[in-house]
Amino acid sequence: MGSVQTLDLEQLRARLSETAEIVTKDDSPPELYQKSIARWSESSSIIIFPATVEDVCVAVEYSAASGLEVAVVGGRHSTSGSSSSEGGIHIDLAKMRAVTVDPTNKTVTAQGGCRWEDVDTALANHQLATVGGTVNDTGIGGLTLGGGYGHLMGQYGLVIDNLLEAEVVLADGSVQKCSESENEDLFWAIRGAGASFGVATSLTYQAYDQKNDTWAGLLFFPRERVRDVFTAANHLLDIGDGRCTLLPAYGTPPPSFEVIILVAVFFNGPQEEAETFLEPLLSLNPFLNTTASVPYDNCNSLLNHVLGPGFRRSFKGSSILVPVAVDFAEEILRDFEEFVARVPDAKASVVIFEYFPYKKMMEVSQTSTAFANRGAIVGIILAPGWTDPKNDSVCREWTRTMYAKTRADRLRKMSEGNVDSLTKTTVGEYMNHDGLGAGPKVLYGVNYDRLVELKKKYDPKRLFGNGPNSII
Ligand SMILES: Cc1cc2nc3c(=O)[nH]c(=O)nc-3n(C[C@H](O)[C@H](O)[C@H](O)COP(=O)(O)OP(=O)(O)OC[C@H]3O[C@@H](n4cnc5c(N)ncnc54)[C@H](O)[C@@H]3O)c2cc1C
Secondary structure, three states: OOOHHHOOHHHHHHHOOOOOEEEOOOOOOHHHHHHHHOOOOOOOEEEEEOOOHHHHHHHHHHHHHHOOOEEEEOOOOOOOOOOOOOOEEEEEOOOOOOEEEEOOOOEEEEEOOOEHHHHHHHHHOOOEEOOOOOOOOOEHHHHHHHOOOOOOHHHHOOOHHHEEEEEEEOOOOOEEEEEOOEOHHHHHHHHHHHHHOOEEEEEEEEOEEOOOOEEEEEEEEEHHHHHHHHHHHHHHHHHOOOOEEEEEEEEOOOOOOOOEEEEEEEEOOOHHHHHHHOHHHHOOOOOEEOOEEEOHHHHOOOOOOOOOOOOEEOOEEEEEEOOOOHHHHHHHHHHHHHHHHHOOOOOOOEEEEEEOOOOHHHHOOOOOOOOOOOOOEEEEEEEOEEOOHHHHHHHHHHHHHHHHHHHHHHHHHHHOOOOOHHHHOOOOOOHHHEOOOOOHHHHHHHHHHHHHHHHHHHOOOOOOOOOOOOOO
């Protein structure tokens, strides 16, 4: 391994374009460095800000030659710290946020450093939308390369199911396009395990007409309504046509900091239709209702503060087979109540159930892309949030305990039968929500062996995607 001190930064500067930047700990003012390493899950190093694809190639070649650990940085929302390196090199794509819309073919091409807000806004100018993250300050890079859930997935599938083409800088510094008809094996691998294969400098997605406003907001219920809320959510997931997402969550929001149930609601249609469809939930009389008609590009900012930055956090995704057993949902609520009572500092904690309509993504087989979490499941996010470092271990332990509990429940139900063949092969956890380092075999399941072969082909020296989930 090399060290930052031994690198010839002047040589690197000379090879980069004029607008590219390099930031190190020694630069002044010091805030520049602090700003460059700030991210959702904090953890650094030398930071290279390429401005062009050629800069990315130089940065990759330079990093490979340095022997240092490399972290590619997109929207900085990694839940595992995988876009950070203590003492290594960051290739931060923040200067590469251009978006081009092709309204005739209804496609959008975005540079790898874009946030979803960039894409949603550019498409809205043409009354178009694509499947993207529900929190629009997340990056398109990490979110897409891991699979990608969003409010429109019930209609159009996962983000990767709408990815038409990508431009990737590989570990040898070469630039490769990939799609269904070019470098097909690379295209397969980046749809689910992309962060382990190179730097995605641009991503092209299918877009769709989005002329109508959506109906979205938050419903607040007292904890006593838990059984009713989950009964309604199960029913709506069952009868829906893919236009409605529900995200019931347990939290302790201010000012009372009491445990309540929040349900983030999204319906792709006008208010009247939304209210008719959602009547089973609305009739439970939420004590606060913030739902309203909003343009699609706005609805993805409504949750930006629910899981905002600034706290110590752990984050782990798990899942429950559909339909969610109401008894189990209530048991998890009791576990949550016990946890926040025991650790009062953990006020920013949430448990979120992801009622994304799953049927559309099940039209694609488990082995068609590297993503192996297709199935009739409701995702569950376990996300304690606290401030005092002395609570680190108790909070992280709670995440581990709850993950083990929900995983055991899913595996037991799967072994009992009555599960369709695709769901039988689901890994039941989303690699983009893996803050525990579950390991590549767990996260990629039936696709793991093929990924190992492709990793040896495209990144044999393991430049990208290191850490506990490293493929080889
Ligand atoms: C508040 C919050 C809300 C979320 N909401 C959603 C959601 O609605 N849907 C969903 O599917 N997921 C969601 N996630 C999970 C999200 O998909 C992951 O956190 C994702 O990794 C974030 O990508 P990023 O580019 O912002 O993060 P980063 O931290 O920058 O990167 C994450 C990983 O991707 C790699 N990477 C990023 N960009 C590139 C690139 N261009 N080329 C190669 N590698 C790259 C990084 O090296 C790192 O390994 C959410 C997470 C948070 C914290």
